[in-house]
Amino acid sequence: MKDALLEVRDLRTVFETRAGRICAVDGVSVAVRRGECLGIVGESGSGKSVTFASVMGLVKAPGRIESGTIVFDGRDLRGLSPRQMRAVRGRDIAMTMQDALTALNPALSVGEQIAEVLEAHDETLPARGAARRKAIRKASIEMLGLVGIPSAETRLRQYPHEFSGGMRQRIMIAIALACRPKLLIADEPTTALDVTIQAQVLELISDIRAKLGMSVALITHDLGVVAEHCDRVMVMYAGQVVEEGPTTEVIGAPKHPYTQGLLASIPRPALRGQPIHPIEGQVPDLIGLAPQCRFYSRCTQRREACLAPVEMRAAGPAHNARCILIGGDEE
Amino acid sequence: MSLAAETPAASETILRRNLATFTGNRLAMLCALIVVLFVVMAVFAPWIAPHDPNETDLFRRLQPPGWMAGGEWSYVLGCDALGRDILSRIVYGARISIFIGIVVILVATTIGILAGLAAGYLRGWVDMLISRIVDILLGFPYLIFAIGLMAMMGPGLWNIIFALAYKEWVIPARVVRGETLVTRELEYVEAARALGASRGHIMLREILPNVLSPVIVVATIRMAHVIILEASLSFLGLGVQPPTASWGSMVADGRAFMLEAWWVSTFPGLAILFLVLAINVASQGLRDAFDPRFSE
Numbered sequence: 331m332k333d334a335l336l337e338v339r340d341l342r343t344v345f346e347t348r349a350g351r352i353c354a355v356d357g358v359s360v361a362v363r364r365g366e367c368l369g370i371v372g373e374s375g376s377g378k379s380v381t382f383a384s385v386m387g388l389v390k391a392p393g394r395i396e397s398g399t400i401v402f403d404g405r406d407l408r409g410l411s412p413r414q415m416r417a418v419r420g421r422d423i424a425m426t427m428q429d430a431l432t433a434l435n436p437a438l439s440v441g442e443q444i445a446e447v448l449e450a451h452d453e454t455l456p457a458r459g460a461a462r463r464k465a466i467r468k469a470s471i472e473m474l475g476l477v478g479i480p481s482a483e484t485r486l487r488q489y490p491h492e493f494s495g496g497m498r499q500r501i502m503i504a505i506a507l508a509c510r511p512k513l514l515i516a517d518e519p520t521t522a523l524d525v526t527i528q529a530q531v532l533e534l535i536s537d538i539r540a541k542l543g544m545s546v547a548l549i550t551h552d553l554g555v556v557a558e559h560c561d562r563v564m565v566m567y568a569g570q571v572v573e574e575g576p577t578t579e580v581i582g583a584p585k586h587p588y589t590q591g592l593l594a595s596i597p598r599p600a601l602r603g604q605p606i607h608p609i610e611g612q613v614p615d616l617i618g619l620a621p622q623c624r625f626y627s628r629c630t631q632r633r634e635a636c637l638a639p640v641e642m643r644a645a646g647p648a649h650n651a652r653c654i655l656i657g658g659d660e661e
Numbered sequence: 662m663s664l665a666a667e668t669p670a671a672s673e674t675i676l677r678r679n680l681a682t683f684t685g686n687r688l689a690m691l692c693a694l695i696v697v698l699f700v701v702m703a704v705f706a707p708w709i710a711p712h713d714p715n716e717t718d719l720f721r722r723l724q725p726p727g728w729m730a731g732g733e734w735s736y737v738l739g740c741d742a743l744g745r746d747i748l749s750r751i752v753y754g755a756r757i758s759i760f761i762g763i764v765v766i767l768v769a770t771t772i773g774i775l776a777g778l779a780a781g782y783l784r785g786w787v788d789m790l791i792s793r794i795v796d797i798l799l800g801f802p803y804l805i806f807a808i809g810l811m812a813m814m815g816p817g818l819w820n821i822i823f824a825l826a827y828k829e830w831v832i833p834a835r836v837v838r839g840e841t842l843v844t845r846e847l848e849y850v851e852a853a854r855a856l857g858a859s860r861g862h863i864m865l866r867e868i869l870p871n872v873l874s875p876v877i878v879v880a881t882i883r884m885a886h887v888i889i890l891e892a893s894l895s896f897l898g899l900g901v902q903p904p905t906a907s908w909g910s911m912v913a914d915g916r917a918f919m920l921e922a923w924w925v926s927t928f929p930g931l932a933i934l935f936l937v938l939a940i941n942v943a944s945q946g947l948r949d950a951f952d953p954r955f956s957e
Contacts, residue, residue, distance in 0.1 A: 386855055420857030427855070433848040437870035446866070447856050505856065 689946020
């Protein structure tokens with residue numbers, strides 16, 4: 331894809347466990363363009379987080395990347411040494427963690443934690459001494475101001491337990507953005523927050539994206555969040571991408587039965603009084619999967635042809651889905 | 662609870678809050694004060710001791726304490742078999758006990774922290790190696806091995822420190838390893854990795870401050886232990902050599918005259934007792950303050 335900042339092709343990340351081999355990410359291809367916000371949706375265990383942990387080179391043992399290419403800004407990330415990879419993390423690609431309440435170090439002040447990233451990555455700072463400390467302090471105050479934390483000068487000296495949940499999430503975003511990364515991976519940035527704060531944090535990410543011109547990969551299981559904040563969306567199911575395309579198309583005219591099911595299970599005012607339609611069944615066990623369509627067991631439109639491997643099919647100019655019903659080709 | 666207690670003042674750390682709990686514990690504070698007094702005594706020994714600790718005077722051989730018949734108030738705790746002032750020797754002996762206690766604990770804690778962090782964070786063969794060394798050293802009887810080492814190396818201040826520190830480090834190492842195993846899985850460590858932090862940075866900057874509290878508690882408890890061990894070695898004649906005053910060797914000196922001159926052994930013995938007791942109670946207070954399970 332042209333103009334892609336991050337391009338992942340056929341990524342396979344496997345976990346060797348005692349119970350067997352789990353293919354948590356199975357042939358996933360993702361592209362994030364410059365300046366865009368890509369939403370990644372899926373249930374727990376669908377492989378969203380592992381996909382981006384693979385991009386960051388942060389897959390924990392016993393997991394490992396088996397195959398695939400990860401190209402970021404023209405560089406092959408899988409070919410980098412651990413040292414080169416450390417330089418990419420935090421400076422070019424930053425990540426915010428799921429749980430803001432535990433993602434800040436309780437023993438260090440907020441100022442120290444912002445300063446650490448700047449120390450590690452910012453080459454525009456003066457080499458050493460008072461000028462450097464001053465520049466770091468100024469940049470830290472600026473970052474806290476950017477994420478909307480009032481009286482930043484005094485707040486820098488405080489410790490994480492002195493902040494509310496929403497503020498900690500903002501601080502984490504400030505830390506992630508301190509070196510103006512080209513890509514922000516926001517892994518469920520709002521799960522630990524209450525609804526009003528969720529809206530504020532997402533608004534903040536959108537604002538900063540516009541201001542800094544960075545790309546955002548927003549991992550979430552909330553389709554409402556995607557509809558409001560993302561340019562494109564990718565739906566994952568059991569380690570595979572099942573549908574991707576522009577947000578309006580995917581939300582407005584979903585092609586994959588799983589996406590349709592997800593949308594149908596959202597309660598909305600227009601359907602007041604009617605029962606909600608959840609997707610029946612469970613996500614399949616990732617150990618020893620048959621080569622059939624992974625959604626087969628839960629699909630309302632399944633047929634015999636679904637027992638063969640299903641590839642992604644074009645459902646529009648930029649809209650793809652992994653379902654044999656697309657294109658009238660039902661065999 | 663008042664509102665003030667729930668909303669801590671700006672820049673209050675967990676460490677500082679724990680210390681506040683500690684200073685609220687009167688008995689622990691009293692004992693901490695006693696420890697401080699001993700330290701002051703050791704540091705300012707030349708100004709505090711009424712006499713030269715090594716000055717012999719055979720006319721004062723086994724002179725009783727000041728309040729007994731035949732005693733003199735200028736030699737308040739009496740004199741030993743060579744006529745040396747016992748109080749002065751106790752004051753100087755504090756130097757040896759406290760110096761060895763502090764140095765052994767500092768060396769052992771530093772080694773233990775580094776080994777524990779490396780084992781707990783790096784895992785793999787590093788953990789295997791360090792953990793096996795720790796297991797093996799734990800299998801050695803402490804005092805017997807120290808006696809053997811001293812017999813091999815000969816007496817001397819630095820030899821004692823080595824003989825005690827060689828094994829002492831395994832205790833902080835195990836504590837730090839355990840805490841590190843828990844801490845390394847926390848989100849903020851993952852977050853630091855996602856921000857491009859190096860392994861050394863994560864170990865020393867992200868994990869270490871969060872595992873320090875139990876290490877401080879263990880270090881103080883163990884210091885009392887080390888002081889007793891040093892006294893034991895000196896008692897057995899393997900520690901600091903005469904004429905340098907050491908509490909353990911002073912107790913040993915008095916053994917032969919227990920019936921006629923009980924004061925020669927008793928006062929240095931009491932000094933050991935008070936110092937160790939004070940350190941133990943103070944460290945209990947520290948533990949109560951630092952360990953959330955013990956606070957109300």
